[in-house]
Amino acid sequence: MKLILNNIVKSFDKKEVLRGASFAFEKGEIYGLLGRNGSGKTTLFNCINEDLRIDGGSILFEENGVKREVYPDDIGYVLSTPVVPEFLTGREFLKFFLDINVNKIPDIKPIDEYFDFVKIGREDRDRLLKDYSHGMKNKMQMLVSFIANPAILLLDEPLTSFDVVVADEMKTLLRQIKKDHIIIISTHIMELALDLCDEIVILSGGVLEKMEKDDLNNEAFKNKIIQALRRDEYD
Numbered sequence: 001m002k003l004i005l006n007n008i009v010k011s012f013d014k015k016e017v018l019r020g021a022s023f024a025f026e027k028g029e030i031y032g033l034l035g036r037n038g039s040g041k042t043t044l045f046n047c048i049n050e051d052l053r054i055d056g057g058s059i060l061f062e063e064n065g066v067k068r069e070v071y072p073d074d075i076g077y078v079l080s081t082p083v084v085p086e087f088l089t090g091r092e093f094l095k096f097f098l099d100i101n102v103n104k105i106p107d108i109k110p111i112d113e114y115f116d117f118v119k120i121g122r123e124d125r126d127r128l129l130k131d132y133s134h135g136m137k138n139k140m141q142m143l144v145s146f147i148a149n150p151a152i153l154l155l156d157e158p159l160t161s162f163d164v165v166v167a168d169e170m171k172t173l174l175r176q177i178k179k180d181h182i183i184i185i186s187t188h189i190m191e192l193a194l195d196l197c198d199e200i201v202i203l204s205g206g207v208l209e210k211m212e213k214d215d216l217n218n219e220a221f222k223n224k225i226i227q228a229l230r231r232d233e234y235d
């Protein structure tokens with residue numbers, strides 16, 4: 001299973017953000033996507049998720065050697081700024097999500113088990129999502145992405161708003177599910193990238209480049225990544 005990006009081009013007016021980004025992301029690996037502020041990481045995710053139309057190139061999903069277009073159900077996208085229906089309670093949101101996906105989700109569990117899993121307390125489950133903290137909204141987003149079990153998970157700065165216990169549990173969970181998924185995590189936290197990710201890919205100058213670790217220790221690898229990102233000076 002692969003997510004194949006071929007020469008993705010995307011501009012906003014005259015600003016060329018993606019200038020022929022190509023990469024094959026494979027199942028079984030967690031990819032850390034690193035790039036300077038404004039380098040285009042979120043834009044790339046939005047293009048993969050078809051929230052933005054690409055100006056050139058192609059995005060394909062390969063399964064059993066057969067390439068096809070990517071379908072919305074293939075992708076779970078957790079945004080850095082969580083978007084949840086604020087007018088629903090946490091429980092109503094989860095119930096609604098489970099109801100509309102009932103045919104796609106095997107083995108639906110009682111709703112409270114899902115809340116237990118992400119450590120949202122009993123007193124919060126029937127409160128409106130608008131009153132949830134940023135981290136709690138993020139947990140809800142992450143939770144529905146996990147429940148839907150898409151082949152591709154795009155996680156934009158996913159763990160930064162979680163408390164250390166939940167962040168640790170999410171990391172463990174991501175490691176557990178990676179064998180069946182393509183997971184791409186955009187982050188500015190080098191330690192997280194090095195600790196959690198199997199591969200580091202940088203987005204620099206509008207293109208993607210895999211950083212080879214070779215036999216470097218973590219400190220030397222970190223410096224290599226920083227040097228590579230320094231090339232991306234502001235236009």
Ligand SMILES: Nc1ncnc2c1ncn2[C@@H]1O[C@H](COP(=O)(O)OP(=O)(O)OP(=O)(O)O)[C@@H](O)[C@H]1O
Nearest residue numbers: 012013015017035036037038039040041042043044
């Ligand atoms: N909808 C849009 N309209 C115009 N310009 C946009 C739009 N979305 C992104 N951009 C521009 O594209 C560039 C890349 O933005 P993007 O948010 O993808 O970067 P990023 O790598 O995710 O940044 P950060 O690490 O700071 O979150 C920026 O210059 C941004 O201003």
